[in-house]
Amino acid sequence: MTSRKFKPEWTEKAPEPGTYRAITKYGDPNHFKHPSDAWVKMMQQEFHMSDADFSAKRNEGNEKVILNRPPALKSEQIETLASIVGKANIELDDYSRVKYASGKTTEEMLELRHGIIREVADVAIHPRDKDDVQKIVEYCRQERIPITVFSAGSSVNFGCRPAKGGVSLVISTHMNKLLEVNELNQTARVQPGMLGPAYEEALNKAPEKFGSKLRYTCGHFPQSFEYSTVGGWIVTLGSGQASTYYGDAYDIVFSQEYVTPVGTFKTLDFPATATGPKINDIMKGSEGAFGILVEVTMKIFRYMPENRARFSFMYPTWEAAVNASREIMQSEFGKPAIYRISDPEETDRGLKLYGMPDIADKFLVMKGFKPMQRCLCMGNVEGDRDYTGLVKSKIKSIANKHGAISLGGYAVKKWEKTRYTEPYMREDLEDYGILIDTLEAAVTWDNLHRLHDGVRAYIKSRPETMCMTHASHFYPQGTNLYFIFIIKMDDPEEFRKFQRGIIDSIQKHGGSLSHHHGVGRMIGPWMEKHLGKEQMEVLRTLKKHFDPNNIMNPGGQLGLD
């Protein structure tokens, strides 16, 4: 039924402009990363799929987007908005309205492939600068027109969905420049719509572009790096893959400027201050519900890739990997930058998918590193050269103490090459009815196993369901768990039910509702239970203060309404 030679006919063509697929496809329309033969083999085995099952694509979304919903805004309102930003910067066509209403939530993508369109805005507007934003917010405040910000659209929780219509405000089109590198303070002033790669490149080239003495790095590299923006990182509380050293988005913000319906303000530029609750921190994570981030000063770091020290280890068990990682994070010799441990299922699938030779596998088994017990760990250390050497050697010695075997730096280098491209496989798999999705949570060390066991048990209780888990952001007090599940399913309703069950299970087992994906509309309904009524009321009070008429990203964002 299956043959080794068989290769599915993956789509190798950019989506036709104006189609659903042009919206759902991840990243560069002309870039593809197809599942390897090992991937196909795994799918066929797990889901009992024949070659024939990989021959007929379904719900590709190649149809033109047709909305058939005339804008609810009055024509005078549209004209006034156009007069603010200029005619070239306002779009009313069906495709734009749907595109800027969509993130990259699995459910969203699945529905779009079925031609299901949820709420959209009436117009998409591309402000040229913060003055435009201010005028738009002021006008929308007067006219009670909802505004939902679209930045790069990598949200995985309906964060960009204009639940109440109105305006999709597209920040990344024009407001995407690095304005200043302050070498004394080691800060960069940047517009919120700047994409990760452009920001990082400008910092790396600071001597050429800004006349600085040194090169800098932003220190923030989420998997969505290529299709996420600096502002998006902050307002959704993202974390980069090297956050264990550089900190989460929360930590690397120095000051921010917001436009809100009750006024525009810039938070203070101090490295620390004891002048009451910090407005700079109150705004982080506000997900467009309080106001619009229009400029930000970020902390930056010296760019010293030549000093990077890479490592990888195989641990005999998940428990050993967790214990060693905790010891590493609490030992006070410094911190690694990237640091990840994979649970047994992720480890074994990873070894197969990335082609570990049979002989290496046999060697590992002989040494006592057994399938579905052993766990891969990998990472790197960044910073000063002697520091990276010290931290790496300390990590190695703790790993050895916990029974790990060193696998060298090769696995990390290989991982680094594909770290941003994994999401490209999604279209290919969905073409054959397979969904990959992820949910994640923060957790303290003392609750890690309960959360891992509990959520994994829920996911695996569904037949033919793969579940790979890793921890990838570490703190002395705990880490995150990142659950990746792969299922053969193409009914949006069935998906919704299963996926919401995972969120329930995370909450039930004491994980936070999100470590770095944010809340959006998807997690919103769990927020009150998560925070408790008293704390939820604090967020609602702030919302009411900044946005008394509920025009900023209204309709469920953060669970506020």
Add this chain to the structure above:
Amino acid sequence: MTSRKFKPEWTEKAPEPGTYRAITKYGDPNHFKHPSDAWVKMMQQEFHMSDADFSAKRNEGNEKVILNRPPALKSEQIETLASIVGKANIELDDYSRVKYASGKTTEEMLELRHGIIREVADVAIHPRDKDDVQKIVEYCRQERIPITVFSAGSSVNFGCRPAKGGVSLVISTHMNKLLEVNELNQTARVQPGMLGPAYEEALNKAPEKFGSKLRYTCGHFPQSFEYSTVGGWIVTLGSGQASTYYGDAYDIVFSQEYVTPVGTFKTLDFPATATGPKINDIMKGSEGAFGILVEVTMKIFRYMPENRARFSFMYPTWEAAVNASREIMQSEFGKPAIYRISDPEETDRGLKLYGMPDIADKFLVMKGFKPMQRCLCMGNVEGDRDYTGLVKSKIKSIANKHGAISLGGYAVKKWEKTRYTEPYMREDLEDYGILIDTLEAAVTWDNLHRLHDGVRAYIKSRPETMCMTHASHFYPQGTNLYFIFIIKMDDPEEFRKFQRGIIDSIQKHGGSLSHHHGVGRMIGPWMEKHLGKEQMEVLRTLKKHFDPNNIMNPGGQLGLD
């Protein structure tokens, strides 16, 4: 006129119970640290004081406190409050009412020595636990009775002053236990009224007291360590002397439980979370104006004093010291724990006061380290042994590059011994009409010299005024400046005018209003200008949410009313 043999007759007796002096005296009533001969010589020279001037003490505050203000609360109210906490835990006498209305603000101390009593509460109440606090807050909410928290009373900005009367709620009397050490999470659950030394000792002895494997440290050592509480550190945003490594109080809080007029809640226990603006952070720095901190989970650290690496350097100039310090903080080889640089005036006075031998001075001058140019730097490194060695050697090499000469670890050891006892000298000096006070600010690197020059110029514009400045809390983006001024003055009104001028000068020259002293009532009037109207309104909105009837520390705290 002055003679080498002369020694002022310092007070060597604990203040009489019930006197003003029993309130104003710092720390242990039976402990004294008198100014050295070198101190007296310096005072005599600077202020042109004769031995006779050091013979007649003034305004010692040895009189009994007499208030003559009957409580404004009704007797039923007092009875109800007494029934909540028990009769033994409520005090109505004049002395207690004044004592628990006072912090350690210089102006406050000066006024009390003159017998001037400002606002006091009607009763002082000592809650036994968080249930008592909840009942008191609920009753006071119903009856509109103001509550001002007194913890250990080390406030230097009228933070404990019950500006609207009502209740002084004394948290440190009973709510002062370490409840739990969670070794897996490296956290400690503690009651807010626990004093620094008891908390640190319990953590150091965690194996004996809590059965942990390792010993721990709190990592937070402000100068007020011996007379400040864990809760006080958090609600005023304090910083310890080792904050450059361990972080400010803001950073070392894991979660908190608050009793507010609109409900009691505990913030989430996660090492990080992307679920909207963080309530845990919103509460920090609220200075008793939102609610009462009743329990806190703190991050703790491994206690490894055996690994400490100490260093001190003399830099040729302030600029060299600042430049080297910036390079150290931005070089990414790790961070020192204690790290301080003294400006030229502080350096030279320090050398004289702590008795540098003449020959050493001559050697320094010969080497080009000239008086009123040279600057002392000192500190230590904590953590893993190899880490402390690495960081120390890196600091040394950067210091050398900037022209510093190493003075070894001796100065630090000497400083460590007296780090908490400096405030004891205050009484002695005030007995002879000399005031020492401090104001401090956070600042970015690019504004450091402007702030230092500007504020120093203002202070020095007053004749016969000493001004010593250091930076003692460092970040990659900047540091703090700590201005110590010594003046011969005993008129409270004159003092107030001069001191408020310094705050004006800090604001004018772009410093934050406080790096770690907090706001209280003293800095309150500057807050709106500091934050701007829009951001001040955010604080007022939060205040109104938590405390709609304005009973929590009302009357100017944080500049809220």
